[in-house]
Amino acid sequence: MTFVLFAEQVLNGLQLGAMLFLMASGLTLVFGVMGLINLAHGSLYMIGAFAAAAVAAATGSFLLALAASLAAAAAAGALVEVSVIRRLYDRDHLDQVLATFALILIFSEGTRWVFGSFPLYLDIPSYLAGPVTLPGGIEYSLYRLTIIAIGAAVALGLYLLITRTRIGVQIRAGESDREMIAALGVNISKLYTIVFAMGAALAGLAGALIGPLQSVQIGMGEPVLILAFVVIVIGGIGSGKGALVASILVGLTDTLGRFLLPIAFGAFMDPSDATAIGSALASMSIYVLMAFVLVVRPTGLYGVAQHEA
């Protein structure tokens, strides 16, 4: 029984990792290409979730809901990029932090205005509901398994996009030398809008996918945003590979920490205390992981050394 339970927790960790990757890959891409720190990335996640919940309620189709989340988040992303974000590329980080913090306030309260304060709910579509039996007798939610698969597919897709396509070449060029791509005749502002909208769409997809597992509500993007920051710091800012590895690492650490620490404390104290202390410490586990990585490699696992201005 312990093995089955443990395997289930590992899969939960992978599912969290897949979610985090959808968030972190967009953030790290935007930072790598445009040098922008975007606190409002969590708002795009929220927008994706709300769009999905609204469309699912109207049409009953989960696939349409996912498509809506991609479209709505990408559109919102493109809109803020054109209206606000592009004025921030040449600003210092403080301005970027403040302006994107302002966007969070606007998005959160604006969404509350439109949808009200009550959480919305998304249902798992019937064809993805229920458990499947995996080798080794592990019963696991088909829906969560699907999220892991989507995360893997997106990782592969991004890899192919960056390495094999024309826009990927432009993105890589943009990461190393902005003037170079301008000299090559690439329309930078269009490229930036596309990259930002793409990151937004991934965040929106993540929000829609998590919708059936949690409730869809205001502020839902912020805990995920913080986790995605931890992922990026651990993986190294601007590194796609780092984002993938660190997403899985953080997903597993968080999930297994919550599972194992109370058990570990239960070995030598009474169960209710063990649960309390274990889960309190488990909530800190990923930050301890981050601190550890910082001590060993201040620029993250795959980060390049930063130049101090």
Added chain:
Amino acid sequence: MKREPLVNAALFLSLPAVALWAVSTDEPFTITLATRTAILALAGVGLNIALGQGGLVSLGHAAFFGLGGYAMGVLASHAQTQTPILEWPVLIEGATSMPLIWLVAMAVSALAALGIGALSLRTSGVYFIMITLAFGQMLYYFAISWPAYGGEDGLSIHLRNSFPGLNTLDPIQFFGLCFVLLCAALLLSARLKRSPFGLALNAARQNPLRVRAVGVRPFSLRLTAFVISGVITGLAGALFADLNRFVSPSMLSWHTSGEIIVFVLLGGVGRLFGPVAGAGLYILLEQLLDGVSDYWQVFLGALLLTVVLIARGGLIGALAGSEVAHD
């Protein structure tokens, strides 16, 4: 530039003026607002030492604000129930004396700032922002999941803590106390800015390479500034908790960090009195707009965007000209 001292004095004196006027017209709620402004300004003055003087964009100052608050909450709640905080290895009792609570709040914040700063300052730029944010959230989640002190629900205190010779339950007396502490912090901040330390810290913000070349480690400067900054914000947290007689994890949340930065920005980054102007403006907007719409934060967001994108000098910049004073 000559106008800035005048603007500062006017803004600054308007705070006790409003409080005293509220006493004469018997509006305790307005006194409470003035007190809240003074406390939030104090938190901002703390952050401004790291942010304005040191160029350290900390998005984790809620950690110190909240720790200060919890220092108050823990000490006072134990005093209230007359149970010791710790019996072994040494006996630690609760407390209701403000000076003692402040000392504990500042010591706890100093330790936390030392730890968080030592790790975060190994990096700079965006990393620093994200890491301070993450460590702040770590404490937030810890406070939520640690049940002993109220967890998610927070911790209430029946009576405001005491200060020798004052009746802290009288709103104007408590305001006076907070205002005096704000003055002290402003004075400290001003002296610091002109001191050798402030000079070197400011230099390290502009050109760390040059600072190293004259024999000074930017890391030590920044860590010291971060600790001083955290201590002042921690003190503000203890006062804030005492004002509300309540402390909860929301004091630790990153929204609080964002708001403290907003005070500094609305007033004008790098201005001594910026946080005072910013906190005042924030409270004013909150009171004015909250009546107009339930969603006043949309307007706050829009105003913030405008300040960042267009009016970068903040309120003091708008009133006193864009030049930041150098001495």
Added chain:
Amino acid sequence: MTDPVLAVHGLTKSFGALTACDGVSLDLRPGEIHALIGPNGAGKSTLIKQIAGEIAPDAGTIHFLGRDVTDLDAAARARMGLGRSFQISAVIPEFTVLQNVILAQLGAEGRVFRFLRAALSDRRALGRARDQLERVRLAHRLADRASEISHGERRRLELAMALALRPRAFLLDEPMAGMGAEGVVDMTALLDSLRFEAPILLIEHDMDAVFALADRISVLVYGALIATGGVQEIKRNRAVQRAYLGEEEVA
């Protein structure tokens, strides 16, 4: 012969496949100006950054004032008296000229961690700062912002900051770069007088200045020293002519 002030042995530094510094050994003796020359990309900057302590060598040692400083950071070496100027002027742009020099003084004396007294209130320190600015003929600009003075003046300000360290050796990275002919003449005279303060390790592209000032010259090519010697010796050296001076003749 007296002990060298600064001695570098077998200094090696690679960046990936590129060996930017390949077993370099050189020394700086009391009272001398030792010029370090070499074509662009020869690794001069990498070498000087290692000597200053800004980057750590992969192998080799650095001794300063008879002490092994290889493991000390830049700040510690500066406090020992290693006065530095940078290839691209590094001053504190928002500070006045005087504040820049005061900063250097405070750093050198380890008096930075003082929190309450005003930095500009110490008469003695101000007096010394004025003297140092006098030395580099900047006394008339002490109240001006460092970002507002001319390029050549900023170069001299860097020297004043190095002087404020009461240096035991100067490490000057292209102090003449970007200067007009007149500026070069002035700077040459100034450096000539500084050698009595402390010996100078000088990286410089202006050959007239180098030949006028240097007691010894070391030539760096592809990260390795190919020759060290007096001016005439270096002018006659075949390898140097081929690697370095040859290029100038062609140009």
